[in-house]
Amino acid sequence: MSNVSLPFSQYRHCKDALDDVSAIAYFLAKEVVAKYALKYQLQQNEATTLFYVTLATVQHFEQGHSCLPINILKTLTFGRVQDDTYTLVYDMSKCGGLDKLVSLVCQGEDSLIVHDYDALYLRKNRQFEVELSEYFSQRMYSRLPVDVSAAGPLIASLFDYDNQHIDWQVAAVANTLNKGLSVIAGGPGTGKTYTVARLLAVIAALRENANLSTTISLVAPTGKAAQRLSESIAGAKKSLSKQVTRTVLQTIPETANTIHRLLGVIPGKHHFKNDSENKLALDVLLVDEVSMVDLPLMTRLFRALPEHCQVILLGDADQLPSVAVGNVLADIAQRPFSGYSQDNLAYLDQCKVFDDVSALIKTGNQNHLTFLQKSRRFDGEGGIGVLAKAVISSDTEQSWQCLQGQQQDVSLLSGEITSWLPKLINRYYKPLAQSDTIEAAFEALKQFSILSATNEGETGVNAINQLVIQALSPASIDNQQPYFHGMPVMIQENNQALGLFNGDIGIIWQRENGKLYCGFEDSLTNTIKWYVTAKLPQNKPVYAMTIHKSQGSEFNHVVMVLPNNNDSKLLSRELLYTAITRAKQQISVYADQTTWQHAVGNRVVRYSNLDKRLATLPLNE
Numbered sequence: 096m097s098n099v100s101l102p103f104s105q106y107r108h109c110k111d112a113l114d115d116v117s118a119i120a121y122f123l124a125k126e127v128v129a130k131y132a133l134k135y136q137l138q139q140n141e142a143t144t145l146f147y148v149t150l151a152t153v154q155h156f157e158q159g160h161s162c163l164p165i166n167i168l169k170t171l172t173f174g175r176v177q178d179d180t181y182t183l184v185y186d187m188s189k190c191g192g193l194d195k196l197v198s199l200v201c202q203g204e205d206s207l208i209v210h211d212y213d214a215l216y217l218r219k220n221r222q223f224e225v226e227l228s229e230y231f232s233q234r235m236y237s238r239l240p241v242d243v244s245a246a247g248p249l250i251a252s253l254f255d256y257d258n259q260h261i262d263w264q265v266a267a268v269a270n271t272l273n274k275g276l277s278v279i280a281g282g283p284g285t286g287k288t289y290t291v292a293r294l295l296a297v298i299a300a301l302r303e304n305a306n307l308s309t310t311i312s313l314v315a316p317t318g319k320a321a322q323r324l325s326e327s328i329a330g331a332k333k334s335l336s337k338q339v340t341r342t343v344l345q346t347i348p349e350t351a352n353t354i355h356r357l358l359g360v361i362p363g364k365h366h367f368k369n370d371s372e373n374k375l376a377l378d379v380l381l382v383d384e385v386s387m388v389d390l391p392l393m394t395r396l397f398r399a400l401p402e403h404c405q406v407i408l409l410g411d412a413d414q415l416p417s418v419a420v421g422n423v424l425a426d427i428a429q430r431p432f433s434g435y436s437q438d439n440l441a442y443l444d445q446c447k448v449f450d451d452v453s454a455l456i457k458t459g460n461q462n463h464l465t466f467l468q469k470s471r472r473f474d475g476e477g478g479i480g481v482l483a484k485a486v487i488s489s490d491t492e493q494s495w496q497c498l499q500g501q502q503q504d505v506s507l508l509s510g511e512i513t514s515w516l517p518k519l520i521n522r523y524y525k526p527l528a529q530s531d532t533i534e535a536a537f538e539a540l541k542q543f544s545i546l547s548a549t550n551e552g553e554t555g556v557n558a559i560n561q562l563v564i565q566a567l568s569p570a571s572i573d574n575q576q577p578y579f580h581g582m583p584v585m586i587q588e589n590n591q592a593l594g595l596f597n598g599d600i601g602i603i604w605q606r607e608n609g610k611l612y613c614g615f616e617d618s619l620t621n622t623i624k625w626y627v628t629a630k631l632p633q634n635k636p637v638y639a640m641t642i643h644k645s646q647g648s649e650f651n652h653v654v655m656v657l658p659n660n661n662d663s664k665l666l667s668r669e670l671l672y673t674a675i676t677r678a679k680q681q682i683s684v685y686a687d688q689t690t691w692q693h694a695v696g697n698r699v700v701r702y703s704n705l706d707k708r709l710a711t712l713p714l715n716e
């Protein structure tokens with residue numbers, strides 16, 4: 096190191112002085128200063144600035160941002176809040192020469208922090224973003240041959256619609272057929288699965304006509320989401336049995352996999368068995384719940400796809416972004432929807448599914464995209480739909496009124512948690528524990544869940560789980576037994592060897608031999624997989640779960656619990672929307688007005704330049 100010194104010689108000093116600094120952020124900042132101070136003969140003030148620049152870049156990555164825009168960097172301060180007082184340690188807006196420092200240090204081939212699109216990236220994240228934008232654009236703009244004279248009548252036979260008006264489900268099928276990559280986005284119950292089951296049937300039938308064999312794979316980011324996709328595709332296939340041939344139906348798989356299982360996990364490694372050197376043998380890939388897929392995983396998935404494979408992405412762009420870095424779905428499904436190009440309209444016109452396609456907006460260039468807007472599950476007047484819409488449009492007043500209104504399917508809970516929880520335990524969790532079979536217990540588990548914004552605190556997942564366990568099995572607490580018959584648990588880590596993954600849900604069950612096991616539904620074989628409880632990977636009870644963990648699941652009745660902490664950074668309209676849309680029939684909310692309105696007014700922001708990279712890539716049309 097040169098003769099400059101670090102602002103903090105040890106991590107613990109840094110942690111004591113600044114909020115939210117991880118060990119990784121500190122040690123990377125230390126490494127960057129050590130590497131460049133000597134190389135560029137930095138002055139002490141420049142080395143100090145570089146330390147904070149690196150810290151901020153890593154912190155933003157840890158919060159899920161792909162990058163840190165320079166204009167945001169310039170506004171940052173570093174310090175610590177204690178007893179409601181903020182002690183400022185470093186103010187980026189007061190440091191001079193930031194632009195010069197950035198251009199000096201963040202340009203080289205070997206720099207750990209990279210400057211691109213007016214933002215700072217950790218090198219790897221920029222690589223992922225550049226690589227994924229290239230994969231996306233190659234496929235988004237590639238056109239597949241379609242026998243439009245066969246496709247049009249086939250599509251028309253699978254939908255009951257009036258061809259004088261635009262039906263977006265029909266438009267989605269026709270529009271997807273000729274694209275290497277397309278996105279079908281929509282909220283819950285807008286018919287995404289209904290539509291793609293028909294889309295896959297049309298693809299399979301057209302390929303059969305052309306004497307092409309077809310291998311289709313269905314994937315989702317989590318086991319739960321894959322299981323739901325399997326169930327809905329199986330249901331949709333049944334409804335198609337009279338409309339398409341048996342061979343076409345057989346081409347559509349009944350079961351969905353997780354992305355990790357499709358790619359083939361190598362224990363202890365980030366990369367997969369299937370990659371750019373060892374591609375998957377697939378003709379069509381459908382990815383569901385894309386909002387949950389992060390930037391690195393999506394890039395690795397695309398690396399493993401053969402060039403000819405048609406990709407269909409499905410998801411709800413209003414939901415929370417992925418836990419890890421990126422905002423892939425929102426970046427590729429940008430709103431407001433700008434519509435289709437003239438070329439695309441000409442193609443849709445040839446399909447002859449509508450009398451007049453001119454109503455499809457023709458000024459835009461989002462040809463890869465279709466938004467399904469009409470909910471087939473909630474009627475326009477239903478409380479859940481109205482509440483979800485008010486929340487996602489940040490309408491603080493209407494959403495609060497809706498919670499207090501007379502709608503049967505929406506209610507506001509008040510008082511202490513202990514004043515309303517026992518009733519719900521009696522209604523849902525006692526019958527679950529008393530189910531005759533584990534299959535019936537899994538059915539009972541789909542009826543209801545409590546979703547909390549946090550793990551900790553009085554309204555957090557851990558405290559609520561404890562209250563439920565106390566009510567159902569006080570003896571297990573007295574005897575310090577971790578498990579009891581009928582207790583649902585969620586796995587907290589991936590264990591490839593056991594085939595159990597973070598987010599998998601099992602139920603503790605006493606079998607004929609009198610011993611407790613944990614059973615998991617296996618959607619591939621439609622059976623229960625049993626594990627002795629002592630062998631289970633890290634897990635916890637799941638009467639309540641975080642809203643983040645509930646993504647990809649649905650329940651008939653959901654209770655959403657928010658902390659009484661109206662300025663929590665955790666609370667956002669996307670978080671509330673995700674919880675509300677997990678409910679199929681009823682949503683109950685436990686929150687005070689200030690906290691609720693703060694959350695509805697707060698938007699999740701994820702910094703990324705994937706959208707800009709896609710917009711600036713040349714069109715091949």
Ligand SMILES: Nc1ncnc2c1ncn2[C@@H]1O[C@H](COP(=O)(O)OP(=O)(O)OP(=O)(O)O)[C@@H](O)[C@H]1O
Nearest residue numbers: 264281282283284285286287288289290327471472
């Ligand atoms: N065009 C349609 N005609 C008749 N029923 C439909 C139509 N579209 C969807 N449905 C029905 O509406 C319900 C919701 O559709 P579907 O499950 O496909 O929605 P989704 O968008 O996939 O929902 P989720 O977000 O929960 O996965 C299903 O019962 C489906 O059969």
